Amino acid sequence: MSILTSDDIRTADAIWDKYRFDQRYHFASHSMLASATEIWKDAPAVLLREHYRCHPKIASFFNQKFYNGELIVMTEDHGESNVLSMYHTAPGNHARGHMNQRQIDVIQQEILPALSGQGYREIGIITPYRDQVAAIQRQLGDTYEVATVHKFQGREKDAIVLASVDNVIGDFVDDPNMLNVAVSRAVKSLAVVISDNKENEKTNYGDLAKYIKYNNFQIVESKVFSVFDLLYKGYYRQRMDYLKKHKRVSEYDSENINFPRLVPLVAMSQFRFEQLHRLATRFFHFFIEPVVPQFDFQ
Incomplete structure (x- = not known):
């Protein structure tokens, strides 16, 4: 008896999934005995009583x-x-x-x-x-x-x-x-x-x-x-307690629950945008201004 490697199993699964062969013959998921018992349902069977795995x-x-x-x-x-x-x-x-x-x-x-x-x-x-x-x-x-x-x-x-x-x-x-x-x-x-x-x-x-x-x-x-657990009926009391402690911004509980978590993300995004804007402005002035011709209109 040979032991199947992970590559053998993946190859076998790919073949069976592609060609839709009868799963009863799938050697990666069926031993010879398992295939035989599934194909010949009325064949006599004897329980192998000794168990050595678990x-x-x-x-x-x-x-x-x-x-x-x-x-x-x-x-x-x-x-x-x-x-x-x-x-x-x-x-x-x-x-x-x-x-x-x-x-x-x-x-x-x-x-x-x-x-x-x-x-x-x-x-x-x-x-x-x-x-x-x-x-x-x-x-x-x-x-x-x-x-x-x-x-x-x-x-x-x-x-x-x-x-x-x-x-x-x-x-x-x-x-x-x-x-x-x-x-x-x-x-x-x-x-x-x-x-x-x-x-x-x-x-x-x-x-x-x-x-x-x-x-x-x-x-x-x-x-x-998850914060969304509060929306289940079984969490009604916890949801009400939570909403009492936080500002209501909407008629919908789902939006009120998530609002406190969105504010820091928006703030962080705004902070990053402002940082990027300042960096881009400095980049522009450093690299562009020196090469702009200076004209004397007087």
């Missing part, structure tokens, strides 16, 4: 949740801290279609620094939607391997970050097979970011949150906020 605390979740405890986990628990963590974004409907900028900011500002501080270098970021993959890549560049759950199948990383995207997790994201694949990509650490919505407690992600809490791992209330 930290026992990670494996224990999907073993209990998806395999009825039938797996024999062969890895060892050495008492590592923060093996699992879940980050809740600040309340609000941050998703737009299949993209959630707030979750990307939480990943960049909170999760990745925490993982880096723990010494992780092999980090993968998984999300259900291609739009979110593209948005993460635009913001973070190619430092991390970012892919959809389907394309990460068959791969692994020491640390995995899973972004759920949806405000309220729906059937597509909550698919047990997809969650099983995503969680089981993590060798030593799994961090999940989801929206802070009570409805998500009823999902498979909600069961993962309960498992993390039961094992005394991290449930983190994200500190990444």
Whole structure:
């Protein structure tokens, strides 16, 4: 068996995206066994019970949740801290279609620094939607391997970050097979970011949150906020408190909230304009005046 390099995976993905081959034959996301079981649905299958990839605390979740405890986990628990963590974004409907900028900011500002501080270098970021993959890549560049759950199948990383995207997790994201694949990509650490919505407690992600809490791992209330959060209904009291302390310049709360932040920017822009104007004037007088002919009209 050969190990695929990142270049191999990128080449394979480009071929499949260009020619639209059947994904069941995609060797970068499917092992031979995975391809066979997807092609021949009625073929008899035998569970390979011994599991050698994930930290026992990670494996224990999907073993209990998806395999009825039938797996024999062969890895060892050495008492590592923060093996699992879940980050809740600040309340609000941050998703737009299949993209959630707030979750990307939480990943960049909170999760990745925490993982880096723990010494992780092999980090993968998984999300259900291609739009979110593209948005993460635009913001973070190619430092991390970012892919959809389907394309990460068959791969692994020491640390995995899973972004759920949806405000309220729906059937597509909550698919047990997809969650099983995503969680089981993590060798030593799994961090999940989801929206802070009570409805998500009823999902498979909600069961993962309960498992993390039961094992005394991290449930983190994200500190990444935006001034626009004040416009959500849930922030009405905070919005009113904020507006009482600031000058009203408009009938619209959104403009009143942003006005104090625009004033320094405008002032800075005016300052820079005046600096540039003075510099240009000095340039003109220094270089142009000496060569202007002097005429005596008397």
